[in-house]
Amino acid sequence: MSSVFGKLPIIDSIDLSNFPFKKVIFGITCANFLFERYVAYRQYKLLKSNDRKFPEALKGRVDEKKFIESDAYGLAKSKFEMVTSFISMGVGLATLTMYSSIWNYSVSIGNSILSTILRKPFEMSLIANNVAFFILSTTISTFLNLPISYYQHFVLEEKFGFNKMTKSLFVMDSIKTLILVNTLGSIPLYILGLVLKKCTDNFVFYIWIFIIGLQITLFFLNDLVIQPLFYTFTPLNNKELEDKINALAKECGFPLSEIYMIDGSKRSSHSNAYFSGLPFMKKKIVIFDTLIKDSSIDEVVAVLGHEIGHWKMNHISQMLVISQVHISAFFMLFDIVFKNAKMFADFNFIIDPSSKVPTATLPGSSYAIVNDFPFLVGLLVFSQLIQPTDLLMNFAMNLFSRHNEYQADNYAVKLGKGEDLKKALIQLQITNLSTISVDKLFSMYHYSHPVLCERINAIDKYTSEQAKKSD
């Protein structure tokens, strides 16, 4: 195992003791930002221009008024994103320079809370300091994001009739999310800290094991705790639809356990359907009430035919394997900078192993003196450093995901559901007001699914291929 997961031989030969981490990270962040702005601008320009054409594939299928309305929604989202991207970029860079201050505050607050609870002076370990830093920085960023999120729901989405959320539901959702992220994030973070501390020689292997365990745990938590906290699951009460889904599952050999409907309409009128279940386990199908309301029974079944296509062609397992490789590669590279004092010094963290306490600085100090490497700060800084690889990975993953979408569409065509799938996709497009005019680069960077007319054209092609075969 150690040959696969151990230290890369090249790592020891890399000398980064004088590498200007802070300057490079700021440079990369700015370059990344400019690239994203350029991509967004191309889309904005397209939606603004008057020579957008109503796609041939949609003529007679989508009302031209919907075309205008969906592009207007796209334009509004594009303008909103223009403004918020500048705010997020500013907040992101400011937070990065303030990591050491946030660290000092989080340690001090954490120690006081625990001392009060235990009724004696208490000093958290360095791993716990990382967890306290995580909780405080997540809480700060949640509050900073609230106005943007509020505007998005109650102004932008409201204007186009999507927002179904009340203000009290918005507040409750924000509180639930913050508590969930902090509790569900803190435990694995603490374990990760222990793995990095105890298994220094071969930590990538142990982290890989840990991540697999985490993914399985999160899967069950998501199914049993997280989703039910936000949505109500009710067994499907439509006999005809249920019979047709059962027949479809039988035809495809799909291990269906239960079919549920969820009240997606409580929050938004965007529609969807999905199935969940680990490989080799029975799976449940979940359909949004909005999808059932807006589509005919055969159209809902066609959408599920597409979803079962994903299962049949092992797309979910493939994605899982890719994410494992990605995470392992991330930690193998992280090994290069994990114990680089210069990187931490660039962000005002001084490592002093002789210090008697894990954190020797008090709130108000712009420096943080710690007695070992603060791994979470290292991970955050490192993920900023490798943004260019994330960008390439994003393009590659979108390409792969689109390929999968076409395959799943083809599967639905082979089940004889091509026509219904087309109708369902058009209906989904209309209810979700998905933008019809999309710039090539914008769609390559942002879209994991092909745009509607690409899919319609492909389904037509698969259908005629299928007809030729059966002749």
Ligand SMILES: [Zn+2]
């Ligand atoms: Zn799909």
